[in-house]
Amino acid sequence: MGRAPCCEKVGLKKGRWTAEEDEILTKYIQTHGEGSWRLLPKNAGLLRCGKSCRLRWINYLRADLKRGNFTGEEDELLIKLHQSLGNRWSLIASHLPGRTDNEIKNYWNSNLSTKMYCFRRLSNQSLPVILNVTGRKGMKDNRGHSTKKENNGNSSSNKPMEVFIDEVVPFLSTPSLEKETFPSAVEDSMHLDPYEEDNERRIGVIPSSCQHTGDGDRYVENSMLCPAATDSVVEKETDIFSLFGSTESSGMLCFDNILDNELLQTNGDSTLSRWGLNQVSVDLENSGDLCPNKPAAINKQVESGDCGTGDLTSYFCTTSCFFDDCEVNNILDWDWERNELWDENECIMPSWLWELDYNDKDDRLTLENNDLELHGSAVA
DNA sequence: AATCCCGCCAACCGCAGACAA
DNA sequence: GTTGTCTGCGGTTGGCGGGAT
Numbered sequence: 001m002g003r004a005p006c007c008e009k010v011g012l013k014k015g016r017w018t019a020e021e022d023e024i025l026t027k028y029i030q031t032h033g034e035g036s037w038r039l040l041p042k043n044a045g046l047l048r049c050g051k052s053c054r055l056r057w058i059n060y061l062r063a064d065l066k067r068g069n070f071t072g073e074e075d076e077l078l079i080k081l082h083q084s085l086g087n088r089w090s091l092i093a094s095h096l097p098g099r100t101d102n103e104i105k106n107y108w109n110s111n112l113s114t115k116m117y118c119f120r121r122l123s124n125q126s127l128p129v130i131l132n133v134t135g136r137k138g139m140k141d142n143r144g145h146s147t148k149k150e151n152n153g154n155s156s157s158n159k160p161m162e163v164f165i166d167e168v169v170p171f172l173s174t175p176s177l178e179k180e181t182f183p184s185a186v187e188d189s190m191h192l193d194p195y196e197e198d199n200e201r202r203i204g205v206i207p208s209s210c211q212h213t214g215d216g217d218r219y220v221e222n223s224m225l226c227p228a229a230t231d232s233v234v235e236k237e238t239d240i241f242s243l244f245g246s247t248e249s250s251g252m253l254c255f256d257n258i259l260d261n262e263l264l265q266t267n268g269d270s271t272l273s274r275w276g277l278n279q280v281s282v283d284l285e286n287s288g289d290l291c292p293n294k295p296a297a298i299n300k301q302v303e304s305g306d307c308g309t310g311d312l313t314s315y316f317c318t319t320s321c322f323f324d325d326c327e328v329n330n331i332l333d334w335d336w337e338r339n340e341l342w343d344e345n346e347c348i349m350p351s352w353l354w355e356l357d358y359n360d361k362d363d364r365l366t367l368e369n370n371d372l373e374l375h376g377s378a379v380a
Numbered sequence: 381a382a383t384c385c386c387g388c389c390a391a392c393c394g395c396a397g398a399c400a401a
Numbered sequence: 402g403t404t405g406t407c408t409g410c411g412g413t414t415g416g417c418g419g420g421a422t
Contacts, residue, residue, distance in 0.1 A: 110388055
């Protein structure tokens, strides 16, 4: 059936509320309580529609509203909630005391969703990469968290948007979509703490309790990019790390380093390619036991004790299996009963992008397939 | 100083569920 | 069961303010 208008709109005022209107509305609600929005304007003597009154009260005049910028804790909570709930702003607002759904929605759209993340899935089966970018879209004025001055004057309204890579984080799939898009061995093992104290974005942070310490284990310092490797690879790794500017002598390689030096090259002349690291050796014998999520080809090689050679895919496929050893397969699980995102391991999921369809080509950083292979399933 | 441009945010709009008659 | 109304939700809009030119 047709939906009748909430009120007779002829002659009603629209637009910004005046202080006088606010006062009238506030006094009326303080006297008569909330509700009966349709009758409220008439009874209170306001030339507004009931919906407008309700919205004004809920979003602005209520006494329990929190004013001011979102705190870091609220940011974090919002990210978690949005990851699990999507655009259900009212539900999210119920978890953020003093914040309204409208405020949260605006904040998300203007700050969190656009300021930082663009990504491209290198293919349907590739490991997506999220690029934390800062451009004009990410700037805020003094009503937001940061000021435009903080952008170092990089914006220009007449130029194409500049993209600044702040950080790179691995894409993590969402409860609803991960099964469709992610190689299971990779998706089950990838996670990231976006608030890691040292602010370095690393691929696959392994909980400290799960670090391997045995002979042949080359991944240390919680980095998934430090696979079990043969001696020849160890040498190359050392060079790679210095090549990409890693300060970690222990074999830490952060994607910041790679991306800064590698993926931003658009001419296809990959540094990794020049370095001969489209093919890297992986010591499968030391890369972990057979695991169900490991691609069959790798399992077969592990069984036979062969040391395989593969592209960087092997790194991910292989190292992801360590998570099986570590029994941290469920780190990405969402507890629907408790409505909590994190498990006891406190492995923080990257939050944002499973439903962010980043179509703005101006904002998208193009990564060529040739530049760096991060595929998660090509071995099989 | 004037104008342009664009992000932010308050407010609006349409839809749908819940409920009453 | 049908119809009408109220309420809440999420997407969208447009004015404002401030930085850039």
